[in-house]
Amino acid sequence: MRRSLMTLLIVACTIPLAGQSPAPTLQVPYTQFRLANGLTVILHRDTSVPVVTVNVWYHVGSANEKPGRTGFAHLFEHLMFEGSKHVQEGVFDTLLESAGGNNNGSTNNDRTNYFEDVPSNALDLALYLESDRMAYLLDTMTPQRVDGQRDVVKNERRQSYENQPYGMASIEIDKMAWPANHPYNWPTIGYMEDLTAASHSDVVEFFKKYYAPNNASLVIAGDIDIPRTRALVEKWFNEVPRGADVEPIAPPAAILTSVQKKTLTDRVALPRLYLTWLTPRLYAPGDAALDLVSSVLTGGKNSRLYKRLVYDTQMAQDVTAFQQSGAIGSEFQIIATARRGHTAAELQKVIDEELEKLRREPPDAREVQRAINQIEASFYRRMERVSNKADALNGYYVAGGGPDYFAEDLARYTSLSASDAQAAVIRWLPPDRRVELVVEPEVKK
Amino acid sequence: MTATQRTKTDQPQRAQRPLRFVVAALAASSCLTAAVMAQSAPDRSKPPALGAPPRLNLPEIQKRTLSNGLAVWLVESHEVPLVQINLLVKAGAGDDPAGKFGVASLTAAMLDEGAGSRNALELADAIDFLGASLATTASFDASAVRLNVPVARLKDALPLMADVVLRPSFPDAELNRLRQERLTALLQAKDDPASVAPMAFARTVFGATHRYGTGAAGTEATLKGFTVPDLKSFHASMYQPGNAVLVVVGDVKLDAIVPQLETNFGSWKGTSSPRKPVPQAAQVPQGQITIVDMPGAAQSQIRIGWVGVPRSTPDYFTIEVLNTILGGSFTSRLNQNLREEHQYAYGASSRFDMRLSAGAFQAAAGVQTDKTAEALREFFKELNGILKPVPAEELTKAKNYAALSFPSEFETSGDLSAKMEEMIVYGLSDRYFGEYVDNLQKVSAAAVQKVATTYIQPQRFAVVVVGDRKVIEAGVRALNLGPVRVMSVDEAVGQ
Numbered sequence: 001m002r003r004s005l006m007t008l009l010i011v012a013c014t015i016p017l018a019g020q021s022p023a024p025t026l027q028v029p030y031t032q033f034r035l036a037n038g039l040t041v042i043l044h045r046d047t048s049v050p051v052v053t054v055n056v057w058y059h060v061g062s063a064n065e066k067p068g069r070t071g072f073a074h075l076f077e078h079l080m081f082e083g084s085k086h087v088q089e090g091v092f093d094t095l096l097e098s099a100g101g102n103n104n105g106s107t108n109n110d111r112t113n114y115f116e117d118v119p120s121n122a123l124d125l126a127l128y129l130e131s132d133r134m135a136y137l138l139d140t141m142t143p144q145r146v147d148g149q150r151d152v153v154k155n156e157r158r159q160s161y162e163n164q165p166y167g168m169a170s171i172e173i174d175k176m177a178w179p180a181n182h183p184y185n186w187p188t189i190g191y192m193e194d195l196t197a198a199s200h201s202d203v204v205e206f207f208k209k210y211y212a213p214n215n216a217s218l219v220i221a222g223d224i225d226i227p228r229t230r231a232l233v234e235k236w237f238n239e240v241p242r243g244a245d246v247e248p249i250a251p252p253a254a255i256l257t258s259v260q261k262k263t264l265t266d267r268v269a270l271p272r273l274y275l276t277w278l279t280p281r282l283y284a285p286g287d288a289a290l291d292l293v294s295s296v297l298t299g300g301k302n303s304r305l306y307k308r309l310v311y312d313t314q315m316a317q318d319v320t321a322f323q324q325s326g327a328i329g330s331e332f333q334i335i336a337t338a339r340r341g342h343t344a345a346e347l348q349k350v351i352d353e354e355l356e357k358l359r360r361e362p363p364d365a366r367e368v369q370r371a372i373n374q375i376e377a378s379f380y381r382r383m384e385r386v387s388n389k390a391d392a393l394n395g396y397y398v399a400g401g402g403p404d405y406f407a408e409d410l411a412r413y414t415s416l417s418a419s420d421a422q423a424a425v426i427r428w429l430p431p432d433r434r435v436e437l438v439v440e441p442e443v444k445k
Numbered sequence: 446m447t448a449t450q451r452t453k454t455d456q457p458q459r460a461q462r463p464l465r466f467v468v469a470a471l472a473a474s475s476c477l478t479a480a481v482m483a484q485s486a487p488d489r490s491k492p493p494a495l496g497a498p499p500r501l502n503l504p505e506i507q508k509r510t511l512s513n514g515l516a517v518w519l520v521e522s523h524e525v526p527l528v529q530i531n532l533l534v535k536a537g538a539g540d541d542p543a544g545k546f547g548v549a550s551l552t553a554a555m556l557d558e559g560a561g562s563r564n565a566l567e568l569a570d571a572i573d574f575l576g577a578s579l580a581t582t583a584s585f586d587a588s589a590v591r592l593n594v595p596v597a598r599l600k601d602a603l604p605l606m607a608d609v610v611l612r613p614s615f616p617d618a619e620l621n622r623l624r625q626e627r628l629t630a631l632l633q634a635k636d637d638p639a640s641v642a643p644m645a646f647a648r649t650v651f652g653a654t655h656r657y658g659t660g661a662a663g664t665e666a667t668l669k670g671f672t673v674p675d676l677k678s679f680h681a682s683m684y685q686p687g688n689a690v691l692v693v694v695g696d697v698k699l700d701a702i703v704p705q706l707e708t709n710f711g712s713w714k715g716t717s718s719p720r721k722p723v724p725q726a727a728q729v730p731q732g733q734i735t736i737v738d739m740p741g742a743a744q745s746q747i748r749i750g751w752v753g754v755p756r757s758t759p760d761y762f763t764i765e766v767l768n769t770i771l772g773g774s775f776t777s778r779l780n781q782n783l784r785e786e787h788q789y790a791y792g793a794s795s796r797f798d799m800r801l802s803a804g805a806f807q808a809a810a811g812v813q814t815d816k817t818a819e820a821l822r823e824f825f826k827e828l829n830g831i832l833k834p835v836p837a838e839e840l841t842k843a844k845n846y847a848a849l850s851f852p853s854e855f856e857t858s859g860d861l862s863a864k865m866e867e868m869i870v871y872g873l874s875d876r877y878f879g880e881y882v883d884n885l886q887k888v889s890a891a892a893v894q895k896v897a898t899t900y901i902q903p904q905r906f907a908v909v910v911v912g913d914r915k916v917i918e919a920g921v922r923a924l925n926l927g928p929v930r931v932m933s934v935d936e937a938v939g940q
Contacts, residue, residue: 050499100849151788
């Protein structure tokens with residue numbers, strides 16, 4: 001996973017283009033309330049197409065997993081689709097497809113989300129299904145269901161990691177970058193032996209601990225009537241019992257004090273270099289500046305690393321840099337693939353030269369503004385799809401700033417200057433405290 | 446740090462920080478509505494009844510023609526201050542001459558590598574500075590230059606787009622750069638079983654000489670041979686106003702934008718010769734298996750199928766319903782069998798590639814290596830099973846899924862412009878999408894069965910398995926699906 005550009009929210013008001021009006025205000029009106037059982041509900045009306053999206057975040061991810069059970073939050077996500085007390089196995093998907101709906105879920109380190117995109121007449125159905133698995137998942141859960149999804153998830157791991165060129169690199173990097181007792185040390189997909197060990201009783205414990213309404217937030221957006229939707233939410237979710245409060249994670253400190261090096265081999269034709277630093281968590285000071293740095297380094301043909309490695313010297317096939325922001329910490333990565341006849345060490349030398357230039361001198365004003373203009377436009381592009389808006393409303397709410405945090409999120413970038421980018425490189429991307437992983441082609445036997 | 450999810454779509458999610466405080470101000474007011482509601486437990490004994498599905502009011506397509514005959518199609522959409530402008534050219538990889546496979550794709554890719562008075566870097570800088578995105582691509586059926594830009598900066602972006610379409614300079618150095626980039630991408634594709642499988646399948650079904658047997662970007666051999674005159678010649682003959690349409694969606698009005706389009710594109714002159722159709726491919730003669738050896742692969746990538754139908758098939762709606770049942774949805778038979786019932790795969794699917802000429806029908810999955818033969822057996826069980834009458838309930842589910850999810854395909858400016866492009870490339874009538882849902886709903890069980898027996902003939906399908914030969918070969922051979930060939934990745938994808 002990489003953080004996409006659309007998550008970098010910036011307004012271009014620092015240096016408006018001559019003769020043009022400022023960007024319109026970003027505002028997403030919403031209604032928020034909380035049920036007695038602690039479920040937070042956020043409603044947003046958008047009637048551009050007759051579609052409704054139901055978006056639930058449970059505030060649990062792989063960072064909440066216990067030792068020996070890595071991958072469990074994601075395995076659990078799969079089980080949420082396998083039926084609940086009033087919904088037979090398989091019926092969840094059948095009912096939604098019969099109504100013309102799509103649904104899915106995803107798990108990362110910090111949260112698990114679920115969504116249903118349905119025609120507006122199927123809102124009642126989507127809420128019935130979501131509330132039934134929130135209230136009654138365990139009533140029909142069996143060891144056989146756990147076994148079934150365990151094997152599906154193992155095939156997901158094979159497909160998305162083991163059988164993917166360079167697919168094991170990210171797992172190795174996280175292991176090297178974070179302390180063994182830090183919850184970002186292990187992969188969301190989990191280790192095979194831990195997937196094997198997961199049991200029915202783990203499912204029961206996990207559901208009771210994390211899948212209570214007071215540990216969730218529900219966003220409904222699209223072609224809805226607000227009072228009617230509120231009444232439907234109360235009808236279906238009021239009876240879900242509140243759970244115990246969930247203790248926040250208390251992660252140990254994570255600081256790299258030296259260069260950690262490793263070389264993996266894989267069934268690939270070309271070497272690839274991964275440089276990784278530990279950086280400030282999402283929304284912390286430095287987080288936005290590092291987004292800007294990533295754009296200066298690899299955003300577009302004129303960005304520093306792309307121009308030098310891919311365009312001018314053509315030593316690299318590709319180069320990308322990104323700030324991967326997490327709730328309790330982030331990684332900044334630079335990834336570059338060497339062309340035939342070039343080595344990862346050569347790429348690393350050029351990358352270090354370019355980082356050193358940024359430490360000595362800030363990027364110029366046009367580089368910074370170009371990045372900001374790109375990011376601003378990407379933000380509007382995200383707003384076109386109501387499911388994107390719903391997920392953003394939920395994410396902003398969870399982050400603590402209120403659901404309509406769009407403009408504020410933009411604002412944390414508007415104050416950035418070229419010297420902020422320079423300071424971020426100096427402070428957060430030192431050459432002597434990072435992970436250097438190289439994936440080399442296997443020597444053919 | 447990774448995100449994983451339930452189905453195959455790659456939709457990375459951003460991490461967020463945990464709850465710190467909640468906004469409680471509105472919580473108290475919830476009791477007002479609650480008081481109105483019945484407080485008894487809801488009836489969960491059956492799912493709530495669905496009301497009548499909403500009707501999608503299709504946006505009106507406004508049409509105009511510039512002074513040079515260039516057609517403009519426009520849909521207004523005022524949700525966000527952006528505009529999408531696509532210059533669609535009715536020529537693509539399907540128009541590549543023999544021996545020049547890849548020229549349409551490379552021509553498109555070169556359009557923004559220098560145009561008008563700007564070199565490649567200056568052009569990229571100008572576009573990026575406007576917050577615009579400009580993509581230049583070619584599929585088998587069409588080429589396109591697609592601009593997305595904040596509406597306030599449209600005036601500055603349009604001349605750049607016009608340069609890219611009308612005045613590309615095709616510098617030799619940039620051609621060599623893209624050539625190396627594409628050759629390297631082909632080399633890298635051979636690392637990935639999920640990339641090798643579709644290339645090997647296309648080569649098996651269509652052969653080396655039919656255009657659809659080779660990827661749109663061409664081969665190592667053709668890429669090495671392309672010259673600047675090749676690209677200029679393709680551009681000069683195919684990028685013509687009579688052969689193109691400007692598709693506009695966004696926060697604009699027709700009367701306001703047409704003068705700007707006239708200024709930038711109105712002087713574009715030239716004539717195009719009629720398009721030569723891609724010939725109908727010969728059908729796969731008999732069942733056959735190709736094992737492409739990838740030693741140590743954790744999964745086998747499977748593709749099964751043959752030559753299918755063109756986009757113009759009169760059976761379009763029936764095929765949509767058929768494929769939804771077979772492998773076009775989560776609850777489809779292939780996914781239910783291979784994923785939910787047997788857990789051999791993370792997902793399984795099928796599809797008909799519909800192009801101007803008949804593309805492939807294919808069923809596909811990545812399956813765990815030690816279950817390869819078992820998975821193939823289940824694939825064939827479902828491919829044979831779909832020839833029998835489809836139960837009414839399953840038919841209704843599939844029709845409703847395809848029909849009722851249709852409105853969601855019209856949400857964004859990208860969605861809307863894609864639908865207009867489809868109308869233009871395939872010559873669909875103005876009423877086509879308005880009648881789409883009704884046409885789906887008319888599909889009968891008898892029609893599905895008839896179409897299935899025509900287009901699904903498992904005993905004649907080509908099977909491609911990309912995986913660890915030493916583990917899978919014996920089991921695959923024992924299935925007796927036809928003659929088995931074993932080949933290397935290089936042999937399978939062609940040079």
